[in-house]
Amino acid sequence: MSLIIVGTMAFDALETPFAKIDRVVGGSATYAAYSASYSYAPIKQISIVGGDFPQEEMEELAGRGVTCEGVEIVKDGKSFFWSGKYHMDMNTRDSLVTDLNVLEQFNPVIPDSYQGAEFLLLGNVMPSLQKQVISQLKKRPRLIVMDTMNFWMDIAMDDLKEVLTMVDALVINDSEARQLSGEYSLVKAAKVIRAMGPRYLVIKKGEHGALLFYEDKVFSAPALPLEEVFDPTGAGDSFVGGFIGHLAKSGDLSFENMKTAVIVGSAMASFCVEKFGPIRLKEISREDVNSRIARFTDLSKFQASVL
Amino acid sequence: MSLIIVGTMAFDALETPFAKIDRVVGGSATYAAYSASYSYAPIKQISIVGGDFPQEEMEELAGRGVTCEGVEIVKDGKSFFWSGKYHMDMNTRDSLVTDLNVLEQFNPVIPDSYQGAEFLLLGNVMPSLQKQVISQLKKRPRLIVMDTMNFWMDIAMDDLKEVLTMVDALVINDSEARQLSGEYSLVKAAKVIRAMGPRYLVIKKGEHGALLFYEDKVFSAPALPLEEVFDPTGAGDSFVGGFIGHLAKSGDLSFENMKTAVIVGSAMASFCVEKFGPIRLKEISREDVNSRIARFTDLSKFQASVL
Numbered sequence A, B: 001m002s003l004i005i006v007g008t009m010a011f012d013a014l015e016t017p018f019a020k021i022d023r024v025v026g027g028s029a030t031y032a033a034y035s036a037s038y039s040y041a042p043i044k045q046i047s048i049v050g051g052d053f054p055q056e057e058m059e060e061l062a063g064r065g066v067t068c069e070g071v072e073i074v075k076d077g078k079s080f081f082w083s084g085k086y087h088m089d090m091n092t093r094d095s096l097v098t099d100l101n102v103l104e105q106f107n108p109v110i111p112d113s114y115q116g117a118e119f120l121l122l123g124n125v126m127p128s129l130q131k132q133v134i135s136q137l138k139k140r141p142r143l144i145v146m147d148t149m150n151f152w153m154d155i156a157m158d159d160l161k162e163v164l165t166m167v168d169a170l171v172i173n174d175s176e177a178r179q180l181s182g183e184y185s186l187v188k189a190a191k192v193i194r195a196m197g198p199r200y201l202v203i204k205k206g207e208h209g210a211l212l213f214y215e216d217k218v219f220s221a222p223a224l225p226l227e228e229v230f231d232p233t234g235a236g237d238s239f240v241g242g243f244i245g246h247l248a249k250s251g252d253l254s255f256e257n258m259k260t261a262v263i264v265g266s267a268m269a270s271f272c273v274e275k276f277g278p279i280r281l282k283e284i285s286r287e288d289v290n291s292r293i294a295r296f297t298d299l300s301k302f303q304a305s306v307l
Helices: A028-036 A055-063 A101-105 A127-136 A150-155 A157-164 A174-181 A186-195 A235-250 A255-272 A279-283 A286-300 B028-036 B055-063 B101-105 B127-136 B150-155 B157-164 B174-181 B186-195 B235-250 B255-272 B279-283 B286-300
Strands: A003-006 A010-015 A020-026 A043-050 A066-074 A080-086 A093-099 A119-122 A143-147 A169-173 A200-204 A210-214 A217-221 B003-006 B010-015 B020-026 B043-050 B066-074 B080-086 B093-099 B119-122 B143-147 B169-173 B200-204 B210-214 B217-221
Touching: A003 A028, A003 A127, A003 A235, A010 A093, A020 A028, A028 A043, A028 A055, A028 A235, A028 A255, A028 A279, A043 A101, A055 A066, A066 A101, A080 A101, A119 A127, A119 A235, A127 A157, A143 A235, A150 A157, A150 A174, A169 A174, A169 A235, A174 A186, A174 A200, A186 A200, A186 A210, A200 A235, A200 A255, A210 A255, A217 A255, A217 B286, A235 A255, A255 A279, A255 A286, A286 B217, B003 B028, B003 B127, B003 B235, B010 B093, B020 B028, B028 B043, B028 B055, B028 B235, B028 B255, B028 B279, B043 B101, B055 B066, B066 B101, B080 B101, B119 B127, B119 B235, B127 B157, B143 B235, B150 B157, B150 B174, B169 B174, B169 B235, B174 B186, B174 B200, B186 B200, B186 B210, B200 B235, B200 B255, B210 B255, B217 B255, B235 B255, B255 B279, B255 B286
Parallel strands: A003 A043, A003 A119, A010 A080, A043 A066, A119 A143, A143 A169, A169 A200, B003 B043, B003 B119, B010 B080, B043 B066, B119 B143, B143 B169, B169 B200
Antiparallel strands: A010 A020, A080 A093, A200 A210, A210 A217, B010 B020, B080 B093, B200 B210, B210 B217
């Protein structure tokens, strides 16, 4: 078994109302790989970077079981760069700079050694690239999980809808679910979106937790009540990385286990926001992850059987 | 044992984007009493109405164990009237008409037969009236639960803060918690508010559920994902009625049982919003309530012990 993760590997400059960092490693596939690596290896990464991407970061990833054979290195190119500034509520942000750089020539090619993977995470990249990855796989993975964002709904909705017909699970946030479905009620939105293709739908609601929809069932996962969010960047990628990492580890695609995967994803996202970029994700131990998962259990369990 | 409920009994005119009703019974104590009556009797009501308040409503309440000896009837007066119009999101609304009528002369007097009550719900009325009720009780109840709203924070904050020092539990929504504490983070807000008096704090988050804070513990209760909310009026009063009704029934003030009470309150609120005013609250059976509570359990339970 193995898990392929597709997405960006990049540099970010981040500013929140409380702090600022000029350069930190980022990218959807970077966050997702660090997050998934706490549950599962090997992870087979598909991305593109410039000659400026740190060799130490590649080695750090390799040390966690992340193979970068599928990461194209454009020696004389520069890595994707994004700069953003968060508002006081930490939920909204302005993009200040988006330099695609090598991402403009991203043409994902699946190495032979990646063939046969049972799990595929299509991280947040252009939908046509997500489709291109699926079409190169000789054997369809057991589970394809897709992430995306409102930006692609604005400029590439047709491609996005085509990819939706090819995946098992979609993971998006509440405003994206509303935009994709045209429905305000998340229950109605979930019906519309699941009719577009994915059997499983996860709607993330930030500080309000997440909802998992499957058939006529719903699971409501809590979010950890936090005193403060230091930097929300990468929380969504960490969520989906933790989600698919747990599924790859367990090999169990039942609704019950999908619920657990949502909790693992929530726990990984809750670590991610504690420091800039993926810094916190690299510091923690598997014991830290288990303790945090136990906090989610404490947070939401109740007895209501004898009333 | 008995439970005293203080609050308004009124008429409302309601308009949502989907429907409209010109006159329906309302008021914080009306909703709370109907809701609590599914768990507990006797309930001893404290309120004031005009000669226009329907005798059948009083009889309906009496049939559910709600004593109205403490409800002053001003024969030649008119009951409190409120008219509101909800926006598309059903979370925000405009007050169109607020006719205080007999509420202007509300001077709650506790009948002797109400003395010795172990549970007291201070429903949403002017804080000075809430204080007046507490001061008339010869024996302090085991549990005093307080509801309030942003309006009183705007015009009667000093009184409100004084009542806070006299109660065990406060039940408010997220925007009220932010206003009362001056903190955006609900975790920080909870610390500030609990330092003002109440040991227990419930923060309701509408479609995102509720948080219960006690000592260093937090409980996150889910909300039932609904396709649509028909009329949100009275949901908060139904919540707090269900909450204290369960506590009065069980007599158990442990944190574990407070969690269950939050779920019962959430279940009652989820019924309330299905029809105009308290109509749905009067139709359901205790079996309906139990089934709904079971849905909350299904919605939020997960297995994460073996990872």
